[in-house]
Structures are given as structure tokens and as C-alpha cells.
Amino acid sequence: MLDEFGLETDAAIGRPYHGLIVRSDAASGAIQAIHMPRLPANTFALGARDIPGENRLELFGGHMPLLADEEVRYAGEPVLLLAGPNRDTLRSLAERIRISYKRQAPVLSLYRNLSGEPFELRRGDAESALRTADIVVEGEYRVGLQRYFHLRHLGALAHWDGRAVSVHAPTPYPHHMRAAVASALSLPQKKVRVVVSPPVPSSSGEIAELAVMAVYAALLAVRLENPVIMEYNWSESALFGPNRHPCVIRHRTAVSREGDLLAAEVIVDMDTGAYSILSPLALERACLSALGVYRCGSFHIRARLFNTNRPPAFGFAGLGEPQSAFALEVHSCKIADAVGMDPAEWKKRNLVRSDEPYPVGGKRSPSDAAESILEDVITRSDFGRKFASYEANKKSRTTVFPAETPLRGIGLSLCRHGVGMPSSYERTMASSVKIVLGTNKKLRILTSLAGRSNARLLTAVAAEMLSESAPDIAFDPADTAAVPDSGPDIGSRSVIVAAKLLADCCRALNTKRLKSVPPISVKRTYRPPASLDWAPGRWKAGVYPAYCWEAAAVEVEIDPVTLEPRCTGVWISLDAGRLPAEEVALLRVEEAAVVDLGFATSGDPDHPLPASFRYPFPRIQDIPRMEISFVQQDHPGAPLGMKGLGDQPVIGVAPAYVAAVSQAIGTLFDRIPLTPEAMQERLQQLEENRGEEDE
Amino acid sequence: MKLSFWINGERVTLTVPPTRSLLDLVREDLGLTGTKSGCRSGECGACLVLLDSELVNACLVPAFRVQGRKVTTVEGLLKDRFVAEIKNRLETDGLLQCGFCESGILMAVAYLLSSRSVPTEKEIREALSGNICRCTGHAGLVETVKTISAVRRTR
Numbered sequence: 001m002l003d004e005f006g007l008e009t010d011a012a013i014g015r016p017y018h019g020l021i022v023r024s025d026a027a028s029g030a031i032q033a034i035h036m037p038r039l040p041a042n043t044f045a046l047g048a049r050d051i052p053g054e055n056r057l058e059l060f061g062g063h064m065p066l067l068a069d070e071e072v073r074y075a076g077e078p079v080l081l082l083a084g085p086n087r088d089t090l091r092s093l094a095e096r097i098r099i100s101y102k103r104q105a106p107v108l109s110l111y112r113n114l115s116g117e118p119f120e121l122r123r124g125d126a127e128s129a130l131r132t133a134d135i136v137v138e139g140e141y142r143v144g145l146q147r148y149f150h151l152r153h154l155g156a157l158a159h160w161d162g163r164a165v166s167v168h169a170p171t172p173y174p175h176h177m178r179a180a181v182a183s184a185l186s187l188p189q190k191k192v193r194v195v196v197s198p199p200v201p202s203s204s205g206e207i208a209e210l211a212v213m214a215v216y217a218a219l220l221a222v223r224l225e226n227p228v229i230m231e232y233n234w235s236e237s238a239l240f241g242p243n244r245h246p247c248v249i250r251h252r253t254a255v256s257r258e259g260d261l262l263a264a265e266v267i268v269d270m271d272t273g274a275y276s277i278l279s280p281l282a283l284e285r286a287c288l289s290a291l292g293v294y295r296c297g298s299f300h301i302r303a304r305l306f307n308t309n310r311p312p313a314f315g316f317a318g319l320g321e322p323q324s325a326f327a328l329e330v331h332s333c334k335i336a337d338a339v340g341m342d343p344a345e346w347k348k349r350n351l352v353r354s355d356e357p358y359p360v361g362g363k364r365s366p367s368d369a370a371e372s373i374l375e376d377v378i379t380r381s382d383f384g385r386k387f388a389s390y391e392a393n394k395k396s397r398t399t400v401f402p403a404e405t406p407l408r409g410i411g412l413s414l415c416r417h418g419v420g421m422p423s424s425y426e427r428t429m430a431s432s433v434k435i436v437l438g439t440n441k442k443l444r445i446l447t448s449l450a451g452r453s454n455a456r457l458l459t460a461v462a463a464e465m466l467s468e469s470a471p472d473i474a475f476d477p478a479d480t481a482a483v484p485d486s487g488p489d490i491g492s493r494s495v496i497v498a499a500k501l502l503a504d505c506c507r508a509l510n511t512k513r514l515k516s517v518p519p520i521s522v523k524r525t526y527r528p529p530a531s532l533d534w535a536p537g538r539w540k541a542g543v544y545p546a547y548c549w550e551a552a553a554v555e556v557e558i559d560p561v562t563l564e565p566r567c568t569g570v571w572i573s574l575d576a577g578r579l580p581a582e583e584v585a586l587l588r589v590e591e592a593a594v595v596d597l598g599f600a601t602s603g604d605p606d607h608p609l610p611a612s613f614r615y616p617f618p619r620i621q622d623i624p625r626m627e628i629s630f631v632q633q634d635h636p637g638a639p640l641g642m643k644g645l646g647d648q649p650v651i652g653v654a655p656a657y658v659a660a661v662s663q664a665i666g667t668l669f670d671r672i673p674l675t676p677e678a679m680q681e682r683l684q685q686l687e688e689n690r691g692e693e694d695e
Numbered sequence: 696m697k698l699s700f701w702i703n704g705e706r707v708t709l710t711v712p713p714t715r716s717l718l719d720l721v722r723e724d725l726g727l728t729g730t731k732s733g734c735r736s737g738e739c740g741a742c743l744v745l746l747d748s749e750l751v752n753a754c755l756v757p758a759f760r761v762q763g764r765k766v767t768t769v770e771g772l773l774k775d776r777f778v779a780e781i782k783n784r785l786e787t788d789g790l791l792q793c794g795f796c797e798s799g800i801l802m803a804v805a806y807l808l809s810s811r812s813v814p815t816e817k818e819i820r821e822a823l824s825g826n827i828c829r830c831t832g833h834a835g836l837v838e839t840v841k842t843i844s845a846v847r848r849t850r
Contacts, residue, residue, distance in 0.1 A: 151733055151741065151829045152795030170793075198794075234734045452792060583835070584789035590832025615738050620833040621820040 016157060017042075019220050019230035020090040022080035022097055024072040027106035027309040031070055031079065035098040043084030043093065044224055051219060053186030057277065059176065059208050060425060064275030064312055066184060066215055072101065073274035074309050076240055083220040083228050106309035110248060110269055113307040115276055119283050121360060121536050124298025126254075129263030133254030137335045141251070141327035142671035145271075146244040146599045148316045149616065154210055154241070155231035157197075158217035164191040165222060167214045171196055172489035173207045174448050178480045180211040181218045192218075196450040196478035205242025205316035207488055208277050242316035245282050246271040249290070249327035259339040261350045266290045268303035268324070273312040278319065279305050284422060286320030288360055288543055292328045293370065293416050294350040296359040317648035321417060322596075326672060329413040329655035334668055342387055343659070344378050347414050361534045362542035369631040373551040373573035374414055380627055381553035381571040386410045387663070394666045401683055407558040408568075411659025414551050417646030418544035420496040421488075423532035431487035433501035434523040435462075437509060441518070442472045447486045447498055450478035453584070454494045460580045461499045461639045465506030484523065492644025496545045497526045503639035546635055546643040549575040552593075552652035556660040563676040563683075565661055567597065567624035570653060574628075577635035577643030585645060589628050592650035594618050600654035600672045700761040702727070703771025711758050718742045718753035720761070721768055729769040729798045733827075740826035741795060743802035744768050750806045752825070769798035778805045781843055788839045792830035800826050804840055813844050 022045075024031075036045060048055050048069035055065050068079045079099060082090045107113055130136055156169035158181075165185065171177045174194040182189045194214070209232075217230035232241065247270050254263040268286050272279040287303045336346035351370060357363040364370070378384065390408050420426065434446040443466070445458055459473050476483055486498050504524040512520050534541040555569040572593055579585045598617030618624075634641030654672050662668045665679060667686060696715075699708045702725060709724055718735070721727045721744065733741035735754045742753040745767035746760070772778045781804055782797075791797050800823065807814055807822035814822065819840045820833075828836075 149829065151739055151827050152731065152793060153733075234736075234739075581789065587789055587831035587835045590834055591828070591830060594832070595829075615734075615827055619824050619827070620836070621824045623833055626834065 015085065016227035016229045017083045017085050017220070017224060018087040018090060019216055019228050020082045020087070020094055021078045021216070021236075022082060022094050024068060024077040024079050024099065024101070025075060026072050026101040026103050027075040029072055029101035029103040031068065031072060032100045032102055034080070035100070037093060037096040039093070040084065040089060043082065043089065044220070046081045046083075046219055046223055047079065050223070051184055054183045056183070057180055057208065057211055057215070059211070060278055061280035062275070062277040064277045066212060073307075074311050076311060077274065081216050081220055083224055108308055108310060110271055110306045110308070115272055115305040115307045116280075119287055119303040121287055121299065121301040123359065123539060124263070126263040126265050126298040126300040129298050130252060130254045130265060133262055134257045135255045135338055137251070137253045137255060137331070137338045139251050139331045139334050139670060141249045141330055143244070143247045143249075143323040143326055144603060144671070144673055145246045145310075146603065147238050147616075148205060148242040150237045150241060153231050153233060154206065154213065154237060155229060156210060156214040156217045157227060157229045158214065158221035159227040160218075160221045160225060162225070164193060165218045166193040166195065167218055168195045168197045169210050169214050170198060171207065171210045171214070173487070174478060174480050175485035176207060176488065177211045177214050181215050184215045185218060185222060193479065193481045195480075196448065198450055198452070205278065205314035207490070208314050209241050240311045242314040243311070244318075244322065245279065245313040245315055245320070247286065247323040247327075249323065251327060251331040253331065253335060255335055255339055257339065259336070259341050259346055259349055261294050261296050261335070263298045264291055264296050264300075266299065266301045268301070270303065270305050270320075270323075271308050271310070271313065272305045273308060273310045275312040276305055276307070277312050278315045279313060281422075281425060282313070282315045282320035284320070284424070285418065286324045288418065288422065289321045289324040289416070290328065291359050292325060293352055293414055294332070295352050295356070299359055301360075318417070318651055322648060322651040322654070325413070325415045325651045326655045326658075329415065329652065330658055330668070330670060333411070333659045333662065337668075342384065343412050344374070344383055344387070347374065347412070351414070357540065360543070361539055362544070363540075365546070365635070367577070367633050367635050368547060368549055369575035369633050370414070370416075370549050372631045373549055373575050376573040376629060376631060377412070377551040377553045377571045380573075380629070381410065381555065381569065383410060383412055383553050386555065390663050394663060397666055401560070401687065405560055407560055407664040408556070409558075409660040409662065409664030410553060410555045411656035411661075411663065412551070412553050413652035413656040413659070415652040416547040416549050417648065417651065418491065419546040419548055419644045419646045420491050420493045420544055422543050423528050423534045423541070426528045426532070429487050430485070430525050431497050431501070432484035432523055432525040433486055433498055433505060434484050434521060435502065435505045435509060436521040437513065437518045439518045442474060444474055444476055445502065446476045446483040447502075448478050448480065448483050449486045449489045449494050449498050451489070454489065454498070456584070457494060457499060457580060458502050461502050462506055464640055465503050466510065487526075492548070492646050495642050495644030496638065499639045499642065501526055546577070546638065548577075548643055548646040548649065550650060550652050552650070552656045554653060554656040554660045556657065556664055558661065558664045563665070563679045565601070565676070567657070570597070570624055570626045572626065572628045572650060572653070573631060574645070574649065575631045575633060576645045576649070577638060578632050578641035579630060580640055580642065582630055582632075585630065586628055588645060589649045590626060592648060593626060593628070593653050594623055596650045596653040597624075597657060600657045600674060602675070603673045696759060698758060698762050700763060701765040703767055703774075713759065715758035716754055717744065717746070717751070717756040717758050717761060717766070720758040721753055721766070727768045727770050731795055731798060733795070738827070739796075740799040740803065743799045745772070745802070745806070750802060769801055772802065772805055775805075777847070781805060781808075784839055784843055788835060790831050790836055790839060796826060796828040800828065800836070804843070807840070808844060808847070813848060814840070816841070
């Protein structure tokens, strides 16, 4: 049963009980005792020792416990689950549970607890090149904690019929959820069924978050023999839901006097939080995009994960790419400045050319419109003229605290986004799509990818492929008992994998129906092409099936007294291949740009949010003027020439914003969030340094 | 505490705890789940309802305030053909993805258009400033509201 807006957790299957998580109030320590009050009738508590199967969630090479057992590693870590018919009773019960700990001092910043082996990519002799280079540019860039901030509550509803468990949840990866529930309950997978309830989020972090909720709901439903709803509220979602890995990224770059990037040394240090779920994938993606879109003869990229006593990062949209893009794009401003070039000219000079190899793997597709989108943004924002004017203002200033009104700056970025999963991960999955043409001429599409945008996309593909006799198209419910595993719905995989499989199915159907009569069914399973066989050292092999490209320019005005910035313009141009519905893509890009701007300007990585926090992103009346355009070129080999927007369509607004603010103020800022307080602090520091020099 | 009030045109009488919010009254006691429980602090606009003719965040209104008054939720509002048209237009224009903000945005747009038949862009942005959407952009929403009001004007 769904309500009129399709929210499964609003539904009532019988009278579901509510689940509630009892969380640790210690950030680090050993659990010594749990003192339980007397439980009312029909109310149950469940701890780690009550889990019949594995107390462990695995995803993409990472893992974490479902419930803390002997130790806790972050404040808010789930220790117990409660379930009962009345949520208010559960809340008051949770307040009366006393957990005693042998507390330890928590580690809340990097460099104490190295987690696992460092990930390393090395090509050529970067060290020698750096020793002998004309110019070496160094910089350290920091990306703070970024929280996803779901508006809606994520939840899962589980039901046990005495033999099997069924879970309803808006998951982007139902077959992973099925495996997670089966593992925790020690049940064979055939006794677990996951039904995807729309609306479906499409973010890697939510795969883990929702899987944990599904496991909790299922554990409680089996124990109570009653349906159970497990739901995060707004605060829980913000504090313990997906957040991006905070990173410190150091660049040391050898550059010729002409501005050519010769060699690079990059160190990526990533805070994974208390557990490393999804972090190995995020780390690999951060390394793969550390040198972005620029040519580089030799490099040494080292990346390390550190555990801290914060909630697990989970990560979301972009998984490592946004952090790397921020560091590289701000660093490229520093390089351009060091060689006396306009950043736009430096980017054009060093951009990997069409059909040329990328430094870290694969080569640039001739269909990628990198130059066109860059030129488009430069022209529309009038970047060259504005940059030169603001640069002249900056250089004519004689004081650290500038006096003219207002201060102006403009920044530029050029990024690419890997579409789908890196080939090293894609090869471990076997994603399938099935179609059935019925006797009623109706085409059923069977895929585990649900949601409105996927339905729109796949309908367009089927209609195109079967154009001569387009049948009625319907989707079977995304139910693990009925549809094949199409893999995770992240990073535009639905475009690059599911749409391709559907196109292959339709081609086969067109052939089959010449010889057979309906019902006809066709199933296809995705195998990455042989050219996508990347591994460290296999530099010629491709990493992603495609890249979406993004160029962004941001212009700011800053009040010289308060240092309050105001965005006066945002220009974005994207190459996401052919777009079946440009107006829908436009909406998604605009929202992603607003959020990227929010990450650049607000939030505080060093301070956890209080219970009554405010929404951190610009609201409708605060959104600056945005001009978004697409350069549409067919991507060869993909159905309808599409590439997709990738996991996060906009990651270049944050570095372009920081570059703009840096130019306006006259000093390069190297971190986000960049708040007026941080600007003030930096200027104060510069003035003190200048005072010391004068003395 | 016993409460008597009108909900979407029907008179109801309920006994609820004195600390109940209008949001919980609507969702949990009356089962009208179109009104969403978002931030529960007046930030997100997912729980907008009409109290008499005033647009309020149901999470911030104590239930006892509804005594003898008229409450209209999205379910009641959708009985109006024009509001149903607004919903269809939002959907057609791709502005509804996960759908969580949908009822709040519908309430805000309908409320705006009930008082301003041809609102300016500034008025539209102000009217929607209490609503949050994490899926789609805002420029499209402004354009859609302009289109709806223009279409209505031509009728």
C-alpha cells in the first residue's frame, strides 16, 4: 500500500510497530554494562548478540558493524534496537536505558589511525622531474565534512510471514539490500524479498544507510513476528546519514616556464569516520580524478584512509571526485598565477586533447566536447575581460584589508565526472535487464532500477529501438523476487548499463519476432568492454565507460567591511552526451549547482550540528542568477547517444567560487567551506605577517 | 484533551494528548499522510496546511489551536480542479522527483495563486521561500508557476 505520493513508510500493513535506535553517547570506549528498565508488553529490545547472522554490513570493499558490540567508535553509534506499537513509549524507554562505558579520548582529526594499506599510483619519475623543474607549485587543500541533508525521511518496512522476510524500502540497490538482510538474519537469500518503494533516491551513500535500516527493521520484525517500520528523522539523517569524506589533498607540481604541467605529486588523505564503508571506492575515485583533465607526464599519487571517531562517512554523489576536483581546480589557479597566465589559457594549454591518453588511465573520447563547453562558459561569462579587470584591481591594492566597494572576482573550473562505476568495480557485478513481449503486444521491462527518471529514460530507449511497431510499455515492480539484479542505481549507471542492456534486448527482440510469436522474452547481462580493464599500472586501459564534462564560472561581489560574499552570476556548461529530456536535466543540474555552492559557503567541519540546525543551502529567494547550457553531442555506442550526468552533475561551482573569492580578496583560499569568518582570519594573519616583515 | 474541528470539510471530534502537534494530529490520528513530516522545526515546508485561510507549518502548531476551526490538508485541496491541474503541470514539467516536497509546494503555490492571480517573480520566490526541494531546481518551479497563472488568466 502506498499513499498518494508513493511513500511506502507511510503505508500500513496491518499495524506496524515502530523501531527505534538507542545510540551511544560516548565517542570512543568499551561498553561495560547496559542497564535496562522493565519493558512494557509488546516492546522488545535487541542488541548485537541477538543478531542471528553476521553483525556486519559490506559494500564495495568496505564494511561496518550493524550494532556496536563491545566497543563504540562514535557518538551516536547504534547499540540497541527497540520496537513496539507506540513510538512515544519507545522514546521514553530509550531515555531510561543506561549504558556505562570505559571512555577513551576520541580522535576527531586526521593522522592518528591509519586504516588499511595506502593506495598508490605511480608513473614515470615524478620526483626527478620535480627536482629539476623550472617552477614547482605547492598547495594544501582542505574539504570539510559535507552532509547530504535529505528532506524526506528514509525508512524501511519489514514483514515476516513465518517463513520469509519481505522488506519495502526506497533503495537504489535492492539486491544488495537483500544480501545484507539475509546475511544478518542467517537466512538464504531466497527467503528474503526486497520491494523497491518509490520514490527512489539515487546516491551511493543511501545504499548503505537504507540497507542498515532494512536490516534493523527485518531483525525486529522477525523477533516480534509483527511488521516493523524503521525510519530516520531529519536530525538522524543529517547527523548519521551520508556525508562526504573530509579530505586534505596536497599538490606539488612541476611546471615549465611556458606553463606546461610536467609532473605531479599528490597526497590524498581521507577521513573515513569510524568505519570504512564505501571508503575504498571513494579513495580510488579520488585518486583517479586527482589530475583531472590535464596532461601530465609523470606522477606519484598516494592516498590514505584514516579512521576517526566520527560517524562513518558513507559518502554520496561523486564519491571522492568532488574533493579531488576542488583541490586540483584551485591548485590550477595557483599554477596559472605562478606562470603569469590567465586560468582559462592555462586550462586550454594543458587540457588532454581529443583521442589523447589521460595520465591515469584510458584516453579522451573524440566525442567529448571539453573545448566547446569551456569556450561556452568563457564567452557567456565574459571571463577574459572580467578576470583581467579584477586582476588589475587586485594588483593595485596596497593594504591587506581592501577598501574599495565592492570587491569583485571571477573563477573558472573544468571538471569531468566518471559515469557509472570504475571498471575495477563494474567487473565484479553482473547486471541484467529482461524484457517480455506479451501476446497482448505489451512490452514488460524487468529491472531492479526503479523511479520516475529511470522509467522515463528506459521508455524512451525502448520506444526508439522498437520504433516500427512500438508496443505499450510497462515496468514490472522492482521486486527482487521477480526482476533481475541491474546493479546499483548510481552515477548514471542506468544510462550507461541499463539503457544499453535494454537496447540490446530490444535489438534481439526485433530479430526474434521475425521468427517467433509472443510471448517472447529476452535477457541481457552487462559485461564491461575489454578496453575497460583498468588497474594501477595498466594506464592505457579505460576506467569509466564515459565521462560527463562540466565547465563553470562564478562571479562574486564581496562587502569589504563584513566580507559577506554575494554571487552575482553562475555560468555552467555541460557535455552529458545526447539528452532525451534537456529540461529535466536542467533542473537536476540547477539543484546540484545550488548544493555545490552551499558546500562552498556553509557548514563547519570542526563542529557537529546542534539538534536544532538550519537548512544550509541557498533557498529559492537567495539563489544567484544561473545560466546553464548543454553542448549535446552523440556518445558513440550508447543508446540515443547518451552518456548521463554522472553521480553528481556539478562539482566545479565550489572551486570556481573559491577562485572568485580569492581574486576579489587578493589571497588564495584553499578550503571549503569558505565563510566570512575564515576570510577575516586569513586577512588578519596576512596583516600580522606583513607587520612582522616590516619590523 | 477533546477537540472538535473541521478537516477537509468534515467535522471530527477526537481526544488527543495536550502536547500533540497539528502535524501528528493530521498524519497519525487522521491518517492523512499527504502532509509530510520533514524537519519538524518549520524549516522545510513539507507539512504546510491551511488553518482556516492561513497557511501554517503543521509541525509548529499545537493541536489544541484547531478547536472549532477549519483545517485543509493537501488531500482536501486536491478536490479543487485547479489544484489538481497545478499538480499535473508540476509533474509534466519534471519538477516532482522524490515527491516529498510535493504536497508542501502544492499548498504554497495554491495559496499564492488564491491571493495573487498573476504574481511577479519576486512574489513567487517569496511564496516558495519556506519550501525546500533537494531533487530539482528552482528556476523551473518559478517558470511553471508563471505559466499556470498565465494559462488561468487566458481562460
